[in-house]
Amino acid sequence: MQKRKITKSAVTNIFRFVSCHKPDSVTVEGYNEFIACHYFEFSPLVVDFEAQPQKFAFPIEGTNRPLIYTPDFLVRLHNQQEVYFEIKPHDITLTDKFSQRWALLQKTFADRDLRLELVTDRQLKRGEMAENLKLAHRYMNCAPNTAEQENILKLISKSPISVSSLSQQLQLQESVTISYLLNLVTKKQLSFPLYAPLDSNTVFHRPPPVIECNMDKVFEQIFPVPDHIIHDELKEVFRKEVKQHLDDADSYEHLDALPEREREQAIFRWKVLSKVSGLCNGVLSNQRLASIYNELETEFAEKTPSISSIKRWAKIYDASGRSIKALSPNISERGNKTHRLSIEMEELIQQALDRIKDTKSGAISSAYSYLQHLVFQFNQRSGLKLKAPSIQTFWVRFNKISPYEMAVKCNGKFKAAKEFKNIAEMVKTNRLLERVEIDHTQLDFFVVEKESFIPLGRPWVTTLCDVHSRSVLGFYIGFTPPSFVSVARALKHALLPKDYVLSRYPDIKNSWLCFGKPELIVSDNGKEFDDRDFKLALSKLLINSGKNPTATPYLKPVVERYFGKLNSELLRAHPGHTLATLKRSKDYNPAKNAVVDMDRLLHIVHIWICDIHQAGPNSRRDRIPNLTWVKALDKFAPVQHNYDAEELNLIFCRTLTGKLRQNGVEFKRLQYSCDASAELRGRVGDHQVTYKKVPWGSGLAFCHALSKSTLGSQKT
Template identity: 30%
Template sequence: MKHFAFRKGLVFIRDEKKFTLLRRLMDGSFQLESEDGELIKCSEAEIILGCSRGEWVIDDAELEAPLVIDPKISRDLSTFSEEEQRKANRKDEYLRRVTGGQKFVMNYEKLEKQIAQVAVELNDPNPPSALSLYRWNRKKQKGRGSPVDLVDRFEQRGRRLSWSKTVKDIVDKAIEEVYFNHQLYPKVAVSELVETRVGQWAKKLPPDNEIKLPSKSSIYRYIEKLEAYNVVSKRLGKSEADLRFRSVKGKQIATRLSERWEIDHSPLDILVICEKSFKPLGRPWLTITIDKYSRMIVGFYLSFREPSAYAVLQCLKQAILPKDEILAAYSDIKTPWPARGIPETIVCDNGMDLHANALISFCQELGIQVQFCPAKTPQYKGSVERVFRTIEEGLIHQLPGTVFANIDARGDYPSEEKASLTFSDLQHLLIKWIVDVYHLTHHRGLV
């Protein structure tokens, strides 16, 4: 399934016929026109589900801005300082509001008016110029298309090097071999290696072609200008770099919808029975994805499988796609479940099974950044950790067959005898509780 956004002029192919998206109607559905002039009306959910099944295909030739993904980028926005995050998010907000999801067009007069309008909406006394907006858009196009591309990189500024290309290559290689080493060699080791190799190179050159040895201080300055996050990542490991440079300790912040989805697993405190024998099967595992900004549960996966990459993928599949078909199966659920879309970052446990190629490849294809939490850091996904307790106390502990949170709470309650819910019953109750209770209950952490 391709990564796309609904916009006027987007072309789909269905049954070997092209359909062009014309407009969004008052009821939220879309009007499309076929090649022969036929007008059809489709809901957003119908198109997205059709694309996921291969019934609808996006015409690649009509995509004006194909998604560019750089799998080498591993740093996320939260590893920068709060000020750098604020500035990057401000730039991204201007770009999103001015373009409205459409292709960026460099029209000075039009852009200046749009920028002025956005500045009023954001209460920004110092709006950017049209040229600045153009440069920010170029950065996002060349990068992965996220606010990370808009972070100011001050380490790249300063006076230019007077080194020749040969000397710079020697210094870069020396840094890679010596300084980017878990032995934690000092900067002087780099300088000494550079001196040795420049001397060896000089012997190969004719007398009239000299090579200038860089000073020790210039090498030190060059090393100090390297991005600190990358230096720590190379010398001490990525986990240590993430811990050192994450600006918010103990509390992860999201500033918009789908910026950060947290995923976690937990066995539910209830015994489920077999639909045929009516004997207890055991406690099912629940995998949940929650949107950090809204605290909305965007998807879940219930099974008897223990935590795995498969469970995460199934949970993400439900989270990304519309929920219309899921809700249509239950006539007693009337509340909509509008959660869908592609997140910027997903946060999950650091188990080896979750590093599976299938999960990594899936996220890279959709431009999703995966953040694996270091051990003993529950604050990295505190929102989803808390929602499990809410589910247990608000739903599971009130159902027949619950085993409660511990032996003391259970007392002499006969869980095996009281168990009466099948797997499908539990899934039905869970969906109803999510959309009719949890999503409609005020969250104290939100304004």
């Protein structure tokens, strides 16, 4: 069957894993699958792997509908064996529904002589495996070994050496040594205990020879991990400690959630039982209680309960597992809980409540009138004489509708779920450029032409922000709406050092320190991030990418917060700001009041980034971007290549196809020809060619012929 194509999702993240061994990125759905790609990429047992390899349709007994199933991965091992893998969270694998489905899948695959294996998130995240594999991918490249790396291999070939010893012998910083070592790990020329934290004492050695893979529990052999290394070890230890404290302590759980009156009575009853237990040695007979009753009256005076009450409380306390909460009088549950209205009337009231779609004035009265109409119609049909409840009763029922149910009525289920969804804490990062957020926004600001002062409109800004340091890596401001062009120019700006800042803008006090290659770029579901050339550029740069679920801007909090500060704190004070609060005012026209041209706007933004945003604390006042960046450089240095601007222009070119003729290649009525294209045409004739064009200019980068027998390439 046809392969499953992953584009976007409303509930899960989409990731694209890139490799120097694959021409195209590997698209997966979910973070666990993204981590699994790192296992398969760097394991010496794996020759190749493929995500979403094939759809299977299995017949099911007793039904005409087949079971449609697509494994997450197909992995080809060095012994020519193939294994299908299914990646699932551990909690889901414990459900009966999954167990039944998994048993059916395993039986069906076994009948076809296919191997299907289950991998859970606990297996993927044992110890430091996931973090170390992601860190290794950070330093992966296709370049040959450097002279320093050859020296490292010579030293380690004699005996395993730690990071600190290598740094001393090679006279290199430890962060630089680690980058060389991890690059050799990605080339499978070195190895180290991936399940352990990577620090200066980590010992690197030559990888052991590849052994024959046993087809039972294949994933456990991809990167063997000792049995004592478990999933999320620190969290497991913390949970055990908390559970032990709860077991040792008396049951005060949820006591503070009770109303004050019930809480005080529960504590009083517990004190009485504690006193009685100490005096009676656990024997609560009538004779024993009567003998100590005078002592109880001395301590509790007129509040002393009767003997029967004490025995009843003790029975409840023991039955609840000695929980103080069980001793509360539970006043809220008292009273008559039966409905006074008939079942038929309850159904009619619910129909009237379902008619309410907003909380505007008159909505309740209109729904109550509809209820009276429903009651009249029901009486006509049934011959009964039901009487509609009063409007006060109807209001009481309306007030019992939960905020979520009301939001569903007013805005629909999707918006209600979004409004009341739990927003967890930010994704935690351990190093610079581990996670970079990218997004666009249209500035609330009008820009004018430099000489004529004619309003040009509101420009768009595309920005990349580092999550770990909250730093701005790069940006692009222009009138081009969100597109591959704006993304490419912003990413190019982020990759290159900002040496131009102090020379171009002498009034700026601080250097712009931040640049480098991100490990993972996180975006929304804009079409520009699905662009073919954008995917191709990230594959060449070896940058992974991820897309958040649809309509979830809160999953990119750093860049969204930056845009908010840019519009409110920086641009609001300048003429030309849209001033949303005055939009309806006839006295204020932002386009006519605008005086800032594009050059001046770029100057203002550079000053604000370098001297205010990067040099000052964030809103929580827990970090300063520049200071965090400098401190984090000492541990795991980001990949900061000396990219050539022209080389990046070539990477970010548009890839197009056309016919090479006598006049060259034609693109949008523009013709590109030169001596090189004429020479290429002389060798292959009029031929279909692939050519690259710089997206922000009119120049043609190069073209090559598409031919089965002849392949030529020329710069033009």
